Amino acid sequence: MIEETLGNDADNWDILITSRRSYFDFNIRELWRYRDLLMMFVKKDIITVYKQTILGPIWFVVQPILTTLMFVVVFGNIANIGTDGVPQILFYLGSITMWNYFSETLNITSKTFTDNASIFGKVYFPRLILPLSKVVSGLMKFLIQFALFLIVWLYYLLIKKSISPNVYIMLIPVLLAAMAAISLGFGLFITSVTTKYRDLAFLVSFGVQLLMYATPVIYPLSRIHHHRIWLWLNPLTSLFETFKYAFFGSGTFSLPWLLYSLAFTAVLLTLGIVVFNKVEKRFIDTA
């Protein structure tokens, strides 16, 4: 299942279908040609979610609101974990919005092969289009939730004047891109591995839940006093801390660790794409 342009050799073939495939023949041009398909998948994801519902896209914001309230009660008041002086609602809403994007993208991309076996079995298109479309449609959903967060944030910023954001807010696109890339890279890797060993699929959703506790989502990093290095090694940690630092002025910003996260992300994404490309051509025989 290779497509490569063979250049100006004698025969001028457009497509070569063989079993051989090198690790890095990743065809961006072909991906670009299928950009309309990517947008169609995104559109489908968005439209089908709220077809035949009364509230429609409002459902996108109900979930973070309820989760935030739950976290305020459980972690904020019962467990009394603390939020570094940031208003609890704002702290949890921000964390949840970010975390949801990561975990949902990871969950859905990690099922790329199993969820789409029937389409993959019938038509060829660059397989990477599908997980990419999930990243984008997740982003749409994220933007709606993020808008909710911004409203709450502006309320605390302008009316309550209880937070002090700073210029690092400009880093938000970088943070988002990194989150998207980590979840995609992870997801691609997992879906590739689970075509053969379904066993691992069971670990994923469970593992993501555990990962949330290994990331400063519901607690501020400052609450951890010992062995903080282990948390920093989690590439998500510096992303969340930078986010909180930028919007609330409360987290811990560390440039070296942020760079570490970005490097980690780049490696993970590359690895994910390589493995994914390797698996995609054989996948349909073992599905």
Place this chain on the structure above:
Amino acid sequence: MSKEVVIKAEGVSKLYRLGQIGTGTLSHDLKRWWAVTRGKEDPYLKIGVENDRTKKATSDYAWALKDINFEVKQGDTLGIIGKNGAGKSTLLKILSRVTSPTQGAVKVKGRIASLLEVGTGFHPELTGKENIYMNGAILGMTRKEINRNFDEIVNFAGVELYINTPVKRYSSGMYVRLAFAVAAHLEPEILIVDEVLAVGDAEFQKKCLGKMGDVASHGRTIIFVSHNMQAVQSLCKSTMYLKAGQLQDYGQTSAVINKYLSKEVKNCLQRSWERSDAPGNDVVSLLSAQIIPRTDDSDVILISTAIDIEFRFVVHKEMDLCLSFLLYTTSGNCIFNVGTPTEVLKPGEYHSRLKIPGRLLNDDIYTINLLFVKDTSVIVYQVEDLLTFEVADEVRTAQWYGKWPGAIRPDLDFSLL
């Protein structure tokens, strides 16, 4: 000007695993690893039987395709025929890049689009319009191309009124028509079509065939896979015949179809026995049974072919006897039962002949039961599944290629007065 070769397959082979092996759990791979580390043979790796579904597999692997070589020229319409399991679908999957060959390579010039299954990616909640864009994009069209063809697609499918209705409310016919319409308006250089004629009513089939003809006449290449010899015959200039993953024949359509019919049709047209081992009892024994097609060429029995069925048998005791002949389809329906007049038969050898005219039987596979009946009521001896023969359809002149309904297909006079 000689036409350009647009598809070139070189030694294409595809190996599949069979059965439960490698269903994807870690334990199998661990077992394999354990066996190998103890220096034993890999328990799952015995490669190499040919893919014959009538026999039980002796290995866990089978070649779905083995060493296929061919070329297709631009503007050609190529038919691919073969029994179930001959490798047709596998070949199509490789050509449409859904899977890759285990060995060998296919080189292609131009864009390939396949209709392996129409309606891929249709989402029931989306409207007809949204699905046209969705499906078109999956099949490789850009938004611009779909825009350009949109009205034509809607027209072709005949769903103008429902274009903004979710397709889950469509009738199955509308659904299929819409799906095919999208696919039919692809503008690839090479179009792969698999059995689409099985769907839709006669009028729609006609539209589809017309469209395929159109596509072909625009210098584009079509690869058409079907069980339906009529459709292949009328659509394809050349045809490829696959059997058990191997290329049996590739050439001019009618010649290949004839070869296919004579090879694949599992006829048992003749059986005979020596007196010593003839089936029977102390009353009668059967010596031979034979079907003789009244045609010049080959053993192929067509709808129009008249056949004679002859039996030789020995009567050991004098009695009132008749022969009763039953014709069954393979699905077990009795088509008819005819008997000879009951006569007093003295011991000795006898000959009988049944004539079945042409244009009586439908295209199907038939088996014969023969009964020896005493006094028109008591069965003294019977042979089941004595002979088997297949009646093949002829090339029809009408623009319709579906399975002809009915147990028989008599040529009755039916006309306007």
